[in-house]
Amino acid sequence: MGITERKEREKEEMRKKIIDVAFDMFLEEGFEGTSLREIAKRIEYSPATIYLYYKDKEALFFDIQKKCFLKLISSYKDAGVPSIKNPFERLRAMGHAYLKFNMKNPQCFNLMFLHNSPMSEFKKTDRMENHGNGVGFLKDTVVECIEKKMIKGDQLELRMEIWGITHGLCTLYVNKSYEAAGITKTQAEELMKNAWENFLARIKT
Amino acid sequence: MGITERKEREKEEMRKKIIDVAFDMFLEEGFEGTSLREIAKRIEYSPATIYLYYKDKEALFFDIQKKCFLKLISSYKDAGVPSIKNPFERLRAMGHAYLKFNMKNPQCFNLMFLHNSPMSEFKKTDRMENHGNGVGFLKDTVVECIEKKMIKGDQLELRMEIWGITHGLCTLYVNKSYEAAGITKTQAEELMKNAWENFLARIKT
Amino acid sequence: MGITERKEREKEEMRKKIIDVAFDMFLEEGFEGTSLREIAKRIEYSPATIYLYYKDKEALFFDIQKKCFLKLISSYKDAGVPSIKNPFERLRAMGHAYLKFNMKNPQCFNLMFLHNSPMSEFKKTDRMENHGNGVGFLKDTVVECIEKKMIKGDQLELRMEIWGITHGLCTLYVNKSYEAAGITKTQAEELMKNAWENFLARIKT
């Protein structure tokens, strides 16, 4: 009993080792710029070893991407978002959680959204599912807000706006585009929160 | 005088030839997916020749990125944006032009914003400058709107929101994230325009 | 006594399992094209297990080559060749059996004769022995034919011719060289038989 467990644990540890290194590399160098060789070298294993844990480079990449999505979702839970009864407050919290998570984990953001390499259909589906959780949750919340007349407007258009503005703010932040506008990082962080609040204030009935 | 000029003109023509081909390739295959050999083959010159016009692959890439930025800016002009006197209308037109351009040229969008390969400091500055035009123009417009009390709020926060929402909408569009929400491309295009209009309606005094 | 025997029997069974799968693979993909990993996967054992039964890939290969030779010899028996009293008829039957076997098992032919990978001396000897059976049998038959004045000529030269023509016909068949002469497979099969008959008719006294 103990043996199987230990083996499983060791395997998981190894996978973690690989992911940790690969995560950094994918971020710094991009998908194409990252080589399994280099990953192997950094964890001080042979390249072949990685293939014992991941079918190929893509499989590794997608595992990491998936982990990012899971971390994001988990950050919603940590912020207690799902348990907020008032849908408008839930929406507000969601937005802030999204901004916060991406500001704290800009690399994750890049990994989740800035990779457009060819993916097999399977991978695409997989990716969508991860996405999906967030998407569905946002939809439910928006719909509930409208039903309760807490915000007004077309459901789809509102979702688009909401997603657009939060995502867009994160993109600008992660890309450090604020520098082009002569704004500091700390300022930008403050501005982002305010922007979201302003936006909410305006759509509120 | 004539000779130098002619030489310069010829050089420029060659550069154009290279860029034209490279532009398509970078757009279609991305930075890593594009090889100088292939570019050379298509223009029917040897790979070595390209080095007479560009220091390296990156230099070529940035010339192309620049081209994208110029195309974007030029699309503003084509839409007659700069000549619109009413700043609010100008803002509205700007937004629509931005959305339209990126919907029509999603690969340009990728090239301009999604390429994060290591760049020398020089390149970064260069890139900022291209950006800068748009940034400055937006700032002026927003400031003018506020001064004329056509919109209200903090200048910086508003710019952040505006830029965020337009850029964010484009990102979602280019990534086809709408698919995850079960929305078709055509729907998405319509929604984006409406989202921008709604947003404008709300910030308007 | 019982235990040792059972163990031996089990070992033999395992070896058979391996050979059965490996046989197909070597036949289909050749020596280089066959990987121990794949063999292991197919018998649902780990690659390492194979090494408990075979020193290395070559050892396994030679066991299979041996199997081919045994199959060939056994095909003689199935055709009732050894029991034919008349040596000339025996020779005729032998030839037809050889042609038939190789036409039906072209991959076996390849395995037996077309694999020239570096072999240890031991392996070479081993191989010769397999060969040997057929060689000796042919010699005896030819000698007997000559003694009984059923064919005439030098014993060695005749063996060379006989072996040459039968083997040569098979080689051409297996290589599909008949295609280069615009001949179909079915035609070729018929021609081969006739060629052998014609040859026999001519050496007959």
Place this chain on the structure above:
Amino acid sequence: MGITERKEREKEEMRKKIIDVAFDMFLEEGFEGTSLREIAKRIEYSPATIYLYYKDKEALFFDIQKKCFLKLISSYKDAGVPSIKNPFERLRAMGHAYLKFNMKNPQCFNLMFLHNSPMSEFKKTDRMENHGNGVGFLKDTVVECIEKKMIKGDQLELRMEIWGITHGLCTLYVNKSYEAAGITKTQAEELMKNAWENFLARIKT
């Protein structure tokens, strides 16, 4: 004028260098056992250089195989075969030339006939053409012999026999199968010639 020629000559020399080394390696180690890396090392060039002269490993292999075929054909000419008027004598000379060539160049023989690796259709056609010359020439000669009533029998069957016996003899020789029959190399060479003569004597009217 001189420059182009010199370049061409140099290119040809390089190609020859590659072929010479590759020829030996393909023979000794087979197609799969031969690596471009090793070839490159032996000619003291980088692996990439080979790709300047050959598209890939297969292209190199087929060039060598082709050269073997050409050498074989050229050996017919050296032996004055084509100019022999009497078709039966021409046939005899052809057979001897074939035996002689393959006895002297057993490696060529292996390369020409003992490689069954996957080939693209193009390559197959190419190979057939090389083959074809010999095939057509044999056919014409046999037909002429029959027409002039110098040999008798079915044209196709005779060709099959002729090709079979000469090819088979060579195969046995190249494989050193004579060793299994306790025959020395020199003996075998003598036997082969005699076997061919005997065969001819028997088919002669």
Place this chain on the structure above:
DNA sequence: TATGAATGAGTCTTCATTCAT
């Protein structure tokens, strides 16, 4: 007996880049 984990060596191939001509 059986194997999971690991690897060293090796595969073909592509690329950006340089340099003598």
Place this chain on the structure above:
DNA sequence: GATGAATGAAGACTCATTCAT
């Protein structure tokens, strides 16, 4: 100005094999 030749470095990936357990 243009290029043919050359290459060093690297890429993903596979394999036969070993060994501790």
